[in-house]
Amino acid sequence: MNDGRYSRQELFAPIGKKGQQSIEQKHAVIIGAGALGSSMAETLVRAGVGAVSIVDRDYVEHSNLNRQQLYTELDADNSTAKAAAAEARLLDINRHADIKAVVGEVDPSLLESFLPADIIIDALDNFETRMLVNDFACRQQIPFVYGACVGSYGLTYTILPGDTPCLHCLMEDIPMDGETCDTAGIIAPAVQMVSAHQAAEALKLLSGNEKDLRRTLLSFDVWKNEHRTMNLDKLKKQDCTSCGTKADYPYLQWESRSSLETLCGRDAVQIRPAKTAEASLGRLKEQHERLVRKSNSHLLVMEWEEKRIVLFADGRAIIHGETDKAKARKIYHQIVGG
Amino acid sequence: MKLTINGEEQQIPETVESVEQLLAHFNVAHKKSVVEKNGEILTKPEQKESLLNENDRLEIVHFVGGG
Ligand SMILES: [Zn+2]
Numbered sequence: 001m002n003d004g005r006y007s008r009q010e011l012f013a014p015i016g017k018k019g020q021q022s023i024e025q026k027h028a029v030i031i032g033a034g035a036l037g038s039s040m041a042e043t044l045v046r047a048g049v050g051a052v053s054i055v056d057r058d059y060v061e062h063s064n065l066n067r068q069q070l071y072t073e074l075d076a077d078n079s080t081a082k083a084a085a086a087e088a089r090l091l092d093i094n095r096h097a098d099i100k101a102v103v104g105e106v107d108p109s110l111l112e113s114f115l116p117a118d119i120i121i122d123a124l125d126n127f128e129t130r131m132l133v134n135d136f137a138c139r140q141q142i143p144f145v146y147g148a149c150v151g152s153y154g155l156t157y158t159i160l161p162g163d164t165p166c167l168h169c170l171m172e173d174i175p176m177d178g179e180t181c182d183t184a185g186i187i188a189p190a191v192q193m194v195s196a197h198q199a200a201e202a203l204k205l206l207s208g209n210e211k212d213l214r215r216t217l218l219s220f221d222v223w224k225n226e227h228r229t230m231n232l233d234k235l236k237k238q239d240c241t242s243c244g245t246k247a248d249y250p251y252l253q254w255e256s257r258s259s260l261e262t263l264c265g266r267d268a269v270q271i272r273p274a275k276t277a278e279a280s281l282g283r284l285k286e287q288h289e290r291l292v293r294k295s296n297s298h299l300l301v302m303e304w305e306e307k308r309i310v311l312f313a314d315g316r317a318i319i320h321g322e323t324d325k326a327k328a329r330k331i332y333h334q335i336v337g338g
Numbered sequence: 339m340k341l342t343i344n345g346e347e348q349q350i351p352e353t354v355e356s357v358e359q360l361l362a363h364f365n366v367a368h369k370k371s372v373v374e375k376n377g378e379i380l381t382k383p384e385q386k387e388s389l390l391n392e393n394d395r396l397e398i399v400h401f402v403g404g405g
Contacts (some may be wrong), residue, residue: 036405127403150404171370171401172382186404194405217372226344228397230372234379242341 005094006048019207026118026206027051031106031133034058034083035186036147037123038070039195040202045090045119048264049204051098052090053114056082057105057270058318059299059310065189079310081298097133103298104314105272108252111136119205120144121198128261131242133220134159134167135249140240145201147194152223153183155196157232158201158213161243165235166253187318189222260325268320269328281313302335309335342395350390355395357385370401 010020028049030037033056041054060075060082068082075085087101102110106129120137122145124130130146137144138161146167147156159166190315197218204212205315216229236243239249259272281300285292291309294301300311309331316335319328339350341360354363357380373380374397377403380388 032405034405123405125403125405130403148402148405152404153399153402155399170372173402175368175370175401184404191405217399227400228344230374230379230397230399232372232379235381277362 001165009047014209014212015203015207019209021207023203023206024048024050027114027116028121028202028206028288029114029117030121030123031129032055032056032070032123032125033070033101034064034125034173035067035069035188035191036149036198037082037121038068038086039191040121040123040198040276041086041090042070042093043195044202045094045198047098047199048094049097049202049206049207051100053078053100053102053117054083054086055102055104055110056086057103057312057316058082060085067186067191067243069188078296079294079299079301081312084298091127103114103312105316106132108132108136117142119202122146122148123201127171130194131174131251133335135242135251137161138166138168138247139249139252140186143205144199149190149194149223150186151217151223152187152190154190155200155217155219156194156197157217158205160213161314164215165232165237166240166243169235169240177333186221187242193220193222199224221265248290260329262323262325263318267323268318269322269325271317271319271328271332273315281311284311284336304331304335307331311336339390339392341390342393351394355389357388357390360390360396361385361398363397365383366398366400372399373397 006020009015019166026049028044030040033054041052044052045331050094059079060071062076064071065076070089071088081103083101090097090099099307120142122130141161144159146159201213216231218229220227228267238244242246262269283298285295288302291302292300293303298313302309307322310318317332322328339340341348354360357373372404373385375388376395
């Protein structure tokens, strides 16, 4: 495709025509379509990355609009699934892009469906899934660009399996950290700063400029005016179970994951049924007609006893206004049965 | 004891002797962090063993999960 849209990127010497051709043949997988995912997807699709896959389990809410740049008021009004809204907007931006958007949970089989992939971008909001993706990236030897932010703070690190330490080298287990975007807030500049650095690393990798990678952990606070980088090479563990010589990828053991989890700071519980039987939204909509407030092809929003229940076509449910897992499970069974 | 932590000079009680104790002192022991002391990254065991001295420069970075 030659409408000149990549001309300014080709004029940038380190990329050039050759680098651009390389970028156009690459496949980037973005895990999460929240704030970082929106920004990364838009940047990579505008840059002409040949194929971009993106997955997210959530739907658009008004509280997302201060920073999740792919979404509009209409998406929030309609509770559109993020991946679906993202796909539509990305194709508006670049109709030549090969976009694969998935509404659902990140699990090993989904990750495998994205192969072959040239880079995996971390745009997640929780550590549990991050460690799973880290194991997958290590096993497949795919560069994995960690990025995260909260408040005015953010950090990013590019993991090159077999070369740099991996996330599991850097943290022995899954951190139970209470600070999330939903409790400590988040401002868009922190998102954009992380995303800008992740995107630069992605462009270096995808254009064949690995030598220019940053190779440090970068952290910053855009409000406190702080900025630091650290070389983490020393923290690579030869006996790491995710990237070491005898790796057994503990987080890829999907069965070990909980099927009930409180969503970080959101006053909500997500339930994923043990068997991944797809829910018939049509049947449930008829059955609970009086409770249904909104519906689209990906989800049903219901209100029941002052709780907001969002049911997804893949069988998951998010129960808002409930943090007690046992109670949430009960509500799920009352509504969905089974 | 005077330490420079993330670029800021701070007075730390003498009872805080190791980097590990320093993280506990700041109530951030439960967080995942990387610590650099006088320009050198410390492994987890080193955080325990490494004793603090007057005028040490420490950089502490916490991992967060949001995004
Ligand atoms: Zn590792």
